[in-house]
Every structure is written in structure tokens, then in C-alpha cells.
Amino acid sequence: MDISRIRALRGPNLWSRHTAVEAIVACSSEERALTTLPGFEDRLRALFPGLGGLRRQPDQVSLAHVLEAATLALQSQAGCPVTFSRTTATVEDGIYQVVVEYTEEEVGRRALAAAEALIQAALAPQGSFDAAAAIAALRELDEDVRLGPSTGSIVNAGLARGIPYRRLTQGSLVQFGWGSKQRRIWAAEVDSTSAVSESIAQDKDLTKTLLRAAGVPVPLGRPVDSVDEAWEVAEEIGLPVVVKPQDGNQGKGVTVNITSREHLELAYKAAEEIGQPMVEKFLPGSDYRLLVVGHKLVAAARRDPPLVIGDGEHTVRQLVEQVNADPRRGDGHATSLTKIRFDDIAVARLEIQGLTPESVPAKGQRVILRNNANLSTGGTATDVTDDVHPEVAARAVAAAQMIGLDICGVDVVCESVIRPLEEQSGGIVEVNAAPGLRMHLSPSFGKGRAVGEAIINHLYPPGEDGRIPVVAVTGTNGKTTTARLIAHLFAASGLRVGMTNTDGVHVNGRQIDSGDCSGPKSARNVLMHPDVDAAVFETARGGVLREGLGFDRCQVAVVTNIGAGDHLGLNYITTVEDLAVLKRVIVQNVAASGFAVLNATDPHCVAMAPECPGGVIYFSADRHHPVLATHRAQGQRCVYIDDGHLVAAEGSAREAIALRDIPLTRHGTIGFQVENAMAATAAAWGAGLHWDAIRAGLSSFVNDVDGAPGRFNVMDYRGATLIADYGHNPDAMRALVSAVEAMPAKRRSVVISGAGDRRDEDIREQTQILGAAFDEVILYQDACQRGREDGEVLGLLRQGLEGAARTRQVDEIRGEFVAIDTALARLQPGDLCLVLVDQVEEALAHLAKRCAEG
Numbered sequence: 001m002d003i004s005r006i007r008a009l010r011g012p013n014l015w016s017r018h019t020a021v022e023a024i025v026a027c028s029s030e031e032r033a034l035t036t037l038p039g040f041e042d043r044l045r046a047l048f049p050g051l052g053g054l055r056r057q058p059d060q061v062s063l064a065h066v067l068e069a070a071t072l073a074l075q076s077q078a079g080c081p082v083t084f085s086r087t088t089a090t091v092e093d094g095i096y097q098v099v100v101e102y103t104e105e106e107v108g109r110r111a112l113a114a115a116e117a118l119i120q121a122a123l124a125p126q127g128s129f130d131a132a133a134a135i136a137a138l139r140e141l142d143e144d145v146r147l148g149p150s151t152g153s154i155v156n157a158g159l160a161r162g163i164p165y166r167r168l169t170q171g172s173l174v175q176f177g178w179g180s181k182q183r184r185i186w187a188a189e190v191d192s193t194s195a196v197s198e199s200i201a202q203d204k205d206l207t208k209t210l211l212r213a214a215g216v217p218v219p220l221g222r223p224v225d226s227v228d229e230a231w232e233v234a235e236e237i238g239l240p241v242v243v244k245p246q247d248g249n250q251g252k253g254v255t256v257n258i259t260s261r262e263h264l265e266l267a268y269k270a271a272e273e274i275g276q277p278m279v280e281k282f283l284p285g286s287d288y289r290l291l292v293v294g295h296k297l298v299a300a301a302r303r304d305p306p307l308v309i310g311d312g313e314h315t316v317r318q319l320v321e322q323v324n325a326d327p328r329r330g331d332g333h334a335t336s337l338t339k340i341r342f343d344d345i346a347v348a349r350l351e352i353q354g355l356t357p358e359s360v361p362a363k364g365q366r367v368i369l370r371n372n373a374n375l376s377t378g379g380t381a382t383d384v385t386d387d388v389h390p391e392v393a394a395r396a397v398a399a400a401q402m403i404g405l406d407i408c409g410v411d412v413v414c415e416s417v418i419r420p421l422e423e424q425s426g427g428i429v430e431v432n433a434a435p436g437l438r439m440h441l442s443p444s445f446g447k448g449r450a451v452g453e454a455i456i457n458h459l460y461p462p463g464e465d466g467r468i469p470v471v472a473v474t475g476t477n478g479k480t481t482t483a484r485l486i487a488h489l490f491a492a493s494g495l496r497v498g499m500t501n502t503d504g505v506h507v508n509g510r511q512i513d514s515g516d517c518s519g520p521k522s523a524r525n526v527l528m529h530p531d532v533d534a535a536v537f538e539t540a541r542g543g544v545l546r547e548g549l550g551f552d553r554c555q556v557a558v559v560t561n562i563g564a565g566d567h568l569g570l571n572y573i574t575t576v577e578d579l580a581v582l583k584r585v586i587v588q589n590v591a592a593s594g595f596a597v598l599n600a601t602d603p604h605c606v607a608m609a610p611e612c613p614g615g616v617i618y619f620s621a622d623r624h625h626p627v628l629a630t631h632r633a634q635g636q637r638c639v640y641i642d643d644g645h646l647v648a649a650e651g652s653a654r655e656a657i658a659l660r661d662i663p664l665t666r667h668g669t670i671g672f673q674v675e676n677a678m679a680a681t682a683a684a685w686g687a688g689l690h691w692d693a694i695r696a697g698l699s700s701f702v703n704d705v706d707g708a709p710g711r712f713n714v715m716d717y718r719g720a721t722l723i724a725d726y727g728h729n730p731d732a733m734r735a736l737v738s739a740v741e742a743m744p745a746k747r748r749s750v751v752i753s754g755a756g757d758r759r760d761e762d763i764r765e766q767t768q769i770l771g772a773a774f775d776e777v778i779l780y781q782d783a784c785q786r787g788r789e790d791g792e793v794l795g796l797l798r799q800g801l802e803g804a805a806r807t808r809q810v811d812e813i814r815g816e817f818v819a820i821d822t823a824l825a826r827l828q829p830g831d832l833c834l835v836l837v838d839q840v841e842e843a844l845a846h847l848a849k850r851c852a853e854g
Contacts, residue, residue: 001031001120003067007021009022009099010547011520014582022097023112027062032063032094033061034058040123044066050135055069065096067098067116070115071114072100074114074118074135078107082100085098085100086099104142110141117129118134148172148187150187150436151188154174158176158466161456163460164176166524172186173185178467179498179530179533180533181467182530187434187436190406190458193404203247204278207431214398214402215398216428217428219282221281223246230264233279237280238281242279243268245278246275247274252376253270253274257282266344283425285416286415287305288303289409289440292400292407292409297393298385301383301440302417304373305369306341306377306379308340308367315359316356319361329378340378342369350369381438381440381445383447383449388418395412406458410428411430413429469556470537471534471536473539474538474557474558474559474583476579477672477732478560478735480502481708482558484707484711485677486558487536488697488707489683489697492693497532501518503517508531518540541573541583542571549586553594555590556594557612558596560676561675561731562576562580562583562605576604577604587611590614594615595615596614596615598617601621601627617682618638618639619675619678623642638650644658661695672712672736681698709844710724712739713725713844715847718829718854722824723740724844726837727836728836729766730766730769737770740834745831747776747831747832748833748834749831751834752777753781753793753836756793763800767779770800771804775807777807778813778819781793781813820846
């Protein structure tokens with residue numbers, strides 16, 4: 001068994017909506033069925049008893065299928081919530097595509113490697129594989145890379161609301177929403193919290209000063225520079241006291257209820273390791289954390305210090321070990337509880353109780369290991385949200401507002417939260433700009449609170465989902481022009497548009513990237529841009545195969561057509577039917593409230609309609625086409641041509657736009673541009689644009705080298721008509737021939753090369769089509785032959801011209817610009833020349849220069 005390629009599918013893909021790892025697996029003839037591998041399955045299950053069923057009969061199970069099942073099972077046993085996997089045989093004998101869902105990419109890749117190691121071990125008679133160690137390693141990795149409980153709760157609440165998210169780092173920085181509607185969080189911090197407010201919250205002395213000014217009760221105390229000064233302050237304000245760092249967090253370096261100088265010296269040392277120490281009056285009572293979101297208290301918990309209960313048999317150290325063995329306790333923040341720290345602070349606290357680590361407490365004796373009750377030091381939490389007195393809640397909200405925090409953890413010490421703080425000498429001892437949410441989500445005692453939902457509701461009021469209109473465009477021909485026209489219609493509506501296509505990335509009319517940007521990475525970059533109100537993505541097959549979609553769903557999916565010659569034979573997409581299945585991915589991921597815009601005259605497009613979760617808008621130049629006519633009779637949306645007008649109809653409602661008012665179509669004479677205009681109009685309609693904006697956009701879109709470079713750009717050269725186009729497959733050739741035949745010309749010539757990564761028959765077919773329509777053909781070889789031998793593409797193009805019905809002269813030229821200049825030199829007034837450009841930007845600039853020279 002050989003794995004030749006591994007890919008991470010990070011968005012909806014050919015196989016499913018799940019993120020998944022995809023591997024190309026080659027199996028030898030004996031590896032294609034378990035029946036030809038005696039004893040293999042027994043050894044496999046002995047090494048990994050948790051494998052589960054293989055879902056096929058042994059004679060149909062290859063090692064690729066075993067790899068699939070093992071990769072899924074290893075992740076599942078490690079605690080990852082994965083359910084989807086699939087193995088598919090390719091057209092190549094013994095080659096399989098294995099796809100397995102993951103929730104964390106690194107874990108999925110590691111599980112695949114572990115599954116491969118398992119198979120290799122099972123193939124060897126005495127092979128070994130430690131399944132328990134592999135699962136433990138995957139579980140540890142998953143805990144390390146997945147979102148922590150605080151961030152995870154917010155993300156899950158967002159997903160429940162249908163709000164898209166993207167993790168921006170390996171840590172807790174997350175973007176919700178798209179474009180101009182995006183919001184960002186970092187754990188429980190939100191993007192609207194200022195750095196000034198956060199800095200104030202970190203300075204505990206300044207915080208107390210501001211809170212005191214706001215009438216919020218706080219304990220006496222101040223920062224100190226030495227142990228002697230700390231003791232002076234302690235005597236001044238009265239024992240017991242608290243020593244803590246002025247800018248600490250998570251309870252680090254905090255020691256409470258200090259009653260002696262010796263204890264204070266230890267506490268001072270612990271605080272000094274974190275930051276500037278400060279001494280405060282110790283407030284009697286319990287430690288409470290109140291969570292404020294916006295202007296509302298949403299959760300409260302009593303935090304109790306870490307402790308153990310004596311049993312009369314075990315030492316304190318042994319009791320701590322027993323407590324820490326609880327699977328709910330971990331070393332970090334991924335678990336609901338944290339292991340109790342057994343350090344110098346804990347030993348000092350034992351001494352106050354007359355104990356040592358080796359003491360054996362009496363049965364039922366409570367042994368406190370720390371006075372501060374932070375969960376990060378091993379404390380526990382009890383939910384008290386329903387007990388909080390309105391006055392206590394008001395003080396917490398006032399504290400958050402005084403510091404300027406949208407989300408704030410307010411630490412209160414008092415006897416009970418059921419009475420106002422002023423009645424019990426309680427006070428607010430700290431505020432936290434990035435409060436942990438574990439104690440509220442999964443308290444040790446009491447019910448959890450939906451704090452993630454509260455934070456999401458603060459970021460996005462009910463009814464908002466953070467989404468901007470997204471239109472995905474795919475097909476064989478017309479994708480780029482259609483995408484550009486849709487973007488123009490959005491812009492005509494006053495929206496700032498982000499667009500990706502094979503020419504680059506454009507935001508609000510400015511190009512910010514160049515090259516072929518029709519893949520998912522460019523789409524994700526646009527959705528991250530804060531100046532984007534709507535997005536239009538040309539969606540190429542390669543990106544979907546390589547990584548999946550760059551978005552979870554779209555408002556509108558446009559499929560212009562499905563034709564042969566569009567990279568068939570690559571990546572196991574060998575037939576037009578395969579290509580249609582791949583391109584329908586965007587249709588399968590339309591929002592329930594959205595639309596698929598489909599070509600009614602293309603059976604492959606029509607077959608996609610049942611896969612759309614939303615509605616369908618059909619378009620066709622023939623208003624009597626059976627598919628469109630049936631759809632229209634059912635009261636559904638249709639776009640068609642009638643009496644020189646582009647018509648959009650739904651039931652009895654009808655909007656008509658004269659083709660003469662759509663410059664792109666040249667009064668309706670350019671058939672493929674009419675189709676592009678219909679598709680774009682349907683997309684704008686599906687996205688909810690107003691018809692006034694659609695009309696204005698259609699009338700103002702100019703199909704020149706600026707508006708749609710390389711897409712049937714018509715120029716004048718010394719009285720001859722010059723057309724530049726990027727057409728590069730047989731379907732495009734047919735459309736171009738139909739268009740130029742509608743344009744008058746004395747003599748017609750064409751300049752063409754061929755892409756080396758196409759099938760031989762596709763390269764030949766292009767010139768077969770052109771040979772019936774052009775008097776002269778100039779073949780040129782471009783700089784990049786894409787794996788072909790020198791002259792091989794030119795030979796295939798010339799073969800296509802054998803027996804041409806019209807072509808009488810054929811020339812072969814090396815170099816695109818030399819070929820263009822040769823064609824221009826032969827042009828006479830009234831002639832027509834079609835130049836099929838390869839280097840679009842450079843070739844158009846060259847043509848523009850020659851036209852300017854006259």
C-alpha cells in the first residue's frame with residue numbers, strides 16, 4: 001500500500017460538507033481484498049480491537065478501506081466527534097481516494113499516519129502497534145490544538161445561530177461573520193474592548209481607584225516595593241491581608257488570609273515573580289465571580305479554594321493525588337477542572353493548619369490547600385446566578401462600565417450574594433478583561449449557564465447572522481464575465497464588492513492581488529476584508545478539488561454550463577458527468593433562503609436542481625424551452641429572452657430590460673454574452689437587489705479591457721475589427737464562432753495556441769471548430785507548454801485543421817506577440833481578427849499599444 005498524496009479539504013467539497021483529509025492510495029493486486037491476505041484481519045483486530053465494522057464483505061475490502069476505517073476509529077476513540085468517511089475506486093486500477101472527516105486538521109493527519117502504521121504492523125506476522133498510546137497521543141494533540149472551553153462555547157453558540165466563523169490563529173483568535181459584518185474575539189475578549197480598558201483592568205490599584213470613584217465598595221490597600229513595606233501596610237490596614245501582583249491574572253501569585261509575617265514573606269515572593277506586589281485588606285466571606293456581558297449580569301459562581309477531605313488513612317499528599325486523578329481535572333483549561341497545585345504556597349497553607357504534606361488528616365477533616373479560589377489553581381465552582389441580589393448585580397455592571405469592558409469578570413468577596421455588599425462589608429477586589437468561562441459553563445455544582453450565547457447575542461443582536469451576500473459562479477464558459485457583471489450590479493446598488501476570478505482579487509474596484517485567484521484561499525481573504533459588503537467568487541474546479549470551498553454556504557450559486565474540454569482527465573475527473581458532479585458542489589451549499597441559477601438548456605445543469613437546498617432560477621434564451629417553460633408554469637423564477645428583451649418572470653410578475661440597453665450583448669447579437677447577462681441578472685435577483693439597480697448596472701457595464709479583460713474585447717485597428725478573448729476549450733470556440741459570424745467581415749483570421757494540460761482530442765477539436773469559420777489561422781507556441789514536448793501542441797492544433805472547410809492558410813509561429821504582430825500586419829480595412837490570448841494582461845497591453853499606434 002502506497003499513499004501518494006494527502007490533502008486537507010477545509011470547506012464543503014466533492015464528498016461532503018465536512019472538513020476532511022483526502023489521500024490517494026495505491027494497492028497492489030493482493031491488497032485489494034482481505035481474502036487474499038490470510039490472517040491479516042485477525043492480526044489487525046488484535047492490534048486495534050476498537051476498529052469496528054468494515055461495512056463490506058471481505059472480498060470487497062481493500063487496504064484503502066481499512067485505512068479509512070482505522071483513521072476514523074482512531075479519531076473517534078480519541079474523543080473527536082467524527083462520523084463521515086468514504087473510499088472510492090478511481091478509473092486507475094488499484095488506485096483509491098480515501099476521505100475521512102476531521103475536526104482538527106493536525107489530528108486528522110496524525111490519525112491517518114497512525115492508521116497507516118497500524119496496517120503495516122498487521123501486514124507483518126510479528127508486527128507491533130500500541131493502539132492505547134496512539135489514541136492517547138491523538139487525544140492529547142486534540143486537546144492542545146482545539147479551541148478551549150471559553151472560546152469553544154462562543155463558537156458553538158454562533159454556529160447555533162448560523163453565524164460563520166474562521167479561526168485566525170492556532171490560539172483563540174476567532175473571526176465571526178464576513179466582510180463588513182465581521183466581529184472578532186480572543187477567548188472572552190471582543191474587538192470592541194479598547195486596549196486602554198484592558199490596561200486599566202490589569203492595573204489592580206488603578207482599577208480600585210476608579211471603582212471607588214464610582215461608589216463601588218473595594219478593599220483598602222496599595223502597591224509595595226519591599227517585604228518591610230508590605231508588612232507596614234498590613235499592620236496599617238489590619239490583618240488578615242491579601243498579597244497579589246498588581247497586574248496578574250488567573251490567580252497567579254495571589255495569597256489570601258495572611259495572618260503572620262512569615263506567611264506574608266512567602267506570599268510576597270510568589271507575587272513578586274509575577275509583577276509588582278500589592279497588599280490589600282482581606283475581606284471575610286466567600287469568593288464570587290460575576291460575569292457581565294454588555295450591560296447585564298449573565299452568570300455568577302461561588303469559587304471555593306482547592307481542598308481535600310481526610311479519611312484517617314491517607315496523607316495530604318496522597319489525598320491530593322487522588323483528587324487530581326479525577327478525569328475532569330487537567331493541567332490546562334481544556335477540562336472543566338484543573339489539578340490542584342502542590343507547591344510552596346500549599347505547604348505554607350498546611351502549616352497554618354498545623355499540617356505537613358505527610359500528615360494524615362482525620363476522617364472528615366477539611367484541609368485547605370490554598371486560600372484563593374481560582375479554578376486555574378485547582379478550585380471548584382458552584383453556580384449562584386439565581387441568588388444574586390439586584391444591588392450586587394448593579395455594582396458588578398457599574399464596575400464593568402467604569403473600566404470600559406464589554407465582557408467583564410467581576411471578582412467579589414462577601415458573605416453571600418443574596419444581600420447588598422454594603423450591608424456585609426463586602427467588596428469588589430478585581431475586574432478581569434478576559435474572564436474564563438469554565439466555571440459558568442460546567443460548574444462543579446449547580447447548572448451551567450449559556451454564557452457563550454450571551455456573548456454572541458452581544459456581538460450580533462437577534463436576527464443578525466454576520467453574513468454578507470455571497471455569489472459563487474462556476475461552469476465551463478462565461479464564468480469570469482458573469483462574475484464581473486454580477487459584481488458590477490452589486491456596486492450599482494451602492495455596495496462595496498469583493499470579487500475573485502482568474503484575473504485576480506478586487507475589492508471595491510481596486511485590484512489587490514493578481515494571477516489566477518479563483519480558489520478558496522482568495523475567497524477566504526475577501527471574506528476577511530472589512531470593506532466588503534458583498535462577495536462574488538469565480539469558483540474553479542481545481543480549488544474545489546484541492547481544498548473545498550472557501551465558504552460554508554452562499555446566497556446564490558451560478559452554473560453557466562457544463563462542457564467537455566474543461567481539464568478533463570485531471571485528478572480523476574474524466575467525464576463531463578464527473579465534472580458536473582464536482583461543479584454542483586456550490587449548488588449543494590446554497591443557503592435555504594438562497595437560489596441556484598442554472599442554464600435550462602444544459603441537461604447537466606438541470607440535473608443539479610434537486611440538490612439545491614434553496615430555490616432555482618432557470619435562464620434560457622429560448623422562452624419555450626421545456627425545462628424553463630415548466631418551471632415558469634409552476635410560478636417559479638425564470639429569466640429568458642422575448643422580443644428583444646431580457647425578461648425576468650415569477651408567476652404573474654414580470655420585469656423586462658431591452659437588449660439594446662445592455663451594451664455587453666451588442667444589441668443581442670452576441671449569443672454567449674446574452675447568456676452571461678441572463679445569468680448575472682438572475683444572480684442579482686436571487687441576491688435581492690432592486691430592479692432599478694440591476695437596470696442601471698446592466699446599462700453601464702462596459703466589456704472592455706478594464707471591465708472584463710480578455711473576454712470578447714472588441715477594438716478597432718486601421719479599419720479592421722480586432723477581438724481579444726481568453727477562450728481555451730471547444731465550447732468556448734463554438735461560442736466565439738457564433739459571435740463573430742454575426743459580425744460583418746471581408747476576411748476572417750484567428751491567432752491561437754493551446755494549453756498543454758488539456759487532452760489531445762480537446763486541443764485538436766478547437767482548431768476543427770475554427771477551421772470551418774476562419775480564412776486564415778496563425779498557430780503559436782506559448783512560453784509554457786505544461787508538460788508537453790516542444791512543438792507537440794502545435795502539431796495537435798494543425799491536425800485539427802486537416803480537411804478544414806474554410807481555412808486556406810495556416811502559419812506556425814513561436815511566441816505570442818510575434819504571432820499577434822504577424823496577424824496585424826496582414827489586416828485590411830473591413831477584416832476581422834480573433835486573437836485568443838494566453839498571457840492576458842501582457843497581450844492586451846500589447847494590443848492596446850498597437851491600436852494606439854494606428
